[in-house]
Amino acid sequence: MISDEEKSINNAFQQIGKIYYETFGGNPEQCFAQLITNVKESEEKISGYADQISQLKGVINCQTCNGEIPEGASFCSSCGSAVVLPVTEEAPTDNSSCGQCGYIITPDLLFCTSCGNKLNSPVEHANVESDHTEPVHAEIIHSTEDTQT
Numbered sequence: 001m002i003s004d005e006e007k008s009i010n011n012a013f014q015q016i017g018k019i020y021y022e023t024f025g026g027n028p029e030q031c032f033a034q035l036i037t038n039v040k041e042s043e044e045k046i047s048g049y050a051d052q053i054s055q056l057k058g059v060i061n062c063q064t065c066n067g068e069i070p071e072g073a074s075f076c077s078s079c080g081s082a083v084v085l086p087v088t089e090e091a092p093t094d095n096s097s098c099g100q101c102g103y104i105i106t107p108d109l110l111f112c113t114s115c116g117n118k119l120n121s122p123v124e125h126a127n128v129e130s131d132h133t134e135p136v137h138a139e140i141i142h143s144t145e146d147t148q149t
Contacts, residue, residue, distance in 0.1 A: 021039060058071050062081055
């Protein structure tokens, strides 16, 4: 019975400390300043370790539900939210993004590897702007009319 009451007191002290940290952690009284600093440093270390573990596991965390998502997935398997990839400084500057889903793509791709959208390469884009596509389009329409009559 005594140990149960001691556990209850320790639990209450823990809750008081947590409430104080959440309420006054940004501007603690002098006697708590070092303890608050220690907690913040430990939280930063934990966050760094969690990031390392995620990299090793090949997962990212969902921004909506914090569930683990395999790298490269388009949607969270826990809540269904679309994966929003952060823009990193490591991304090459010659890359662009898919017009349909926003996924980072390289100029050599013909299709988006995230959503399957057909992409225009620089060579194809030049052909689209040329006069050659107009007659081809007209021939397709004309041949369709011939088969209908």
